[in-house]
Amino acid sequence: MAHFEKSQIENLLKSVIDPNHGLDLVSAKSVKAITLDGANVSVRLELGYPANSTIEALTEAVKQQLKTLPDIGSVFVDINVKILSHAVQQALKPQPNVKNIIAVASGKGGVGKSTTAVNIALALMAEGATVGILDADIYGPSIPTMLGISNYPTSLDKKTMMPNMAHGLQTMSIGYMVPAEQAMIWRGPMVTNALLQLLKETNWSDVDYLIIDLPPGTGDIQLTLSQQIPVSGAIIVTTPQDIALIDAQRGLAMFQKVNVPVLGIVENMSLHICSNCGHEEAIFGSGGGAAMAEINKVELLGSLPLDRSIREYADSGVPTVIADPDSRAAQIYKEIARKTAAKLALRAKDFTTRFPTIVVQNT
Numbered sequence: 001m002a003h004f005e006k007s008q009i010e011n012l013l014k015s016v017i018d019p020n021h022g023l024d025l026v027s028a029k030s031v032k033a034i035t036l037d038g039a040n041v042s043v044r045l046e047l048g049y050p051a052n053s054t055i056e057a058l059t060e061a062v063k064q065q066l067k068t069l070p071d072i073g074s075v076f077v078d079i080n081v082k083i084l085s086h087a088v089q090q091a092l093k094p095q096p097n098v099k100n101i102i103a104v105a106s107g108k109g110g111v112g113k114s115t116t117a118v119n120i121a122l123a124l125m126a127e128g129a130t131v132g133i134l135d136a137d138i139y140g141p142s143i144p145t146m147l148g149i150s151n152y153p154t155s156l157d158k159k160t161m162m163p164n165m166a167h168g169l170q171t172m173s174i175g176y177m178v179p180a181e182q183a184m185i186w187r188g189p190m191v192t193n194a195l196l197q198l199l200k201e202t203n204w205s206d207v208d209y210l211i212i213d214l215p216p217g218t219g220d221i222q223l224t225l226s227q228q229i230p231v232s233g234a235i236i237v238t239t240p241q242d243i244a245l246i247d248a249q250r251g252l253a254m255f256q257k258v259n260v261p262v263l264g265i266v267e268n269m270s271l272h273i274c275s276n277c278g279h280e281e282a283i284f285g286s287g288g289g290a291a292m293a294e295i296n297k298v299e300l301l302g303s304l305p306l307d308r309s310i311r312e313y314a315d316s317g318v319p320t321v322i323a324d325p326d327s328r329a330a331q332i333y334k335e336i337a338r339k340t341a342a343k344l345a346l347r348a349k350d351f352t353t354r355f356p357t358i359v360v361q362n363t
């Protein structure tokens with residue numbers, strides 16, 4: 001009967017690449033146990049990010065790789081997901097009940113930051129995580145419209161607010177409390193204080209990822225928020241025009257200044273596909289996001305097309321990832337979500353958080 005060494009199995013696992021972060025399973029420290037029983041092999045893997053859509057393919061890739069060993073018996077692959085808390089800026093303490101805060105920022109308004117933030121939040125949830133979203137875009141809170149919810153948050157203890165639930169997401173927005181015209185006249189310190197209060201006085205419940213939709217731009221408010229909110233990483237949304245890319249570059253510089261790692265760039269409205277004839281046109285130019293990513297050594301997490309349905313779904317309160325989960329756009333949002341979380345999972349952990357839960361078990 002065939003007999004194998006663990007090192008033989010490990011060597012084979014070194015050639016299985018996890019597409020969500022690009023590292024092999026051994027380098028990413030995903031291999032937790034290898035058990036041998038004669039010719040039968042059992043492998044236990046652990047991923048640090050939610051991956052419902054790709055666990056099956058990864059299981060299959062591992063099986064295929066191990067079956068290249070001559071005379072191998074049965075192959076059993078078990079993949080768990082365990083989302084941990086990651087380090088935040090040195091001077092700050094993590095937000096209780098929230099493992100990771102991810103800021104979504106843009107160098108300028110109108111590039112689709114809120115639409116992207118909402119869909120990434122829903123995509124993380126679809127991949128298996130518990131997710132919250134905080135609408136910090138105080139001058140134009142659009143999350144209530146995009147999630148089709150507007151009721152005033154309730155309070156059980158008269159001190160903290162319960163997040164409004166929408167499509168399974170825990171959500172909070174100044175738009176639930178203040179009419180848009182009133183928020184518009186607030187000055188810098190009022191805005192930052194209101195947002196910090198909104199973050200801290202919401203009763204988040206065991207959130208793996210809290211997405212914060214930051215106000216557009218890179219001014220004092222955004223800088224103060226990036227310094228005072230305990231963020232594990234940031235995403236910058238841009239359109240491919242040169243002018244938007246220059247602003248996005250400022251966003252990168254801002255996060256570098258406050259020591260928040262930029263997990264990647266999302267290029268929005270990168271290509272228009274005609275809904276009648278299928279003709280593809282790069283209305284805002286092409287390759288800008290990729291070039292910016294390369295120059296700055298950050299990852300291009302994905303590119304979304306300029307697609308009328310993305311706007312229509314967001315306007316109707318049921319974003320693409322929920323309304324049309326199998327569409328190409330929803331798949332891109334899910335890929336961006338997995339890559340973001342996978343990238344974060346490779347970063348330094350913060351072991352002060354108390355609730356590491358296993359969210360997916362797959363065989």
Ligand SMILES: Nc1ncnc2c1ncn2[C@@H]1O[C@H](COP(=O)(O)OP(=O)(O)OP(=O)(O)O)[C@@H](O)[C@H]1O
Binds near residue numbers: 113308310315
């Ligand atoms: N990929 C896309 N295809 C088509 N429409 C889009 C896309 N992304 C966003 N939009 C639409 O563009 C408009 C602006 O989007 P959004 O409000 O998300 O931008 P924003 O960057 O958050 O703006 P601001 O921060 O200035 O409020 C919305 O009407 C939205 O539905």
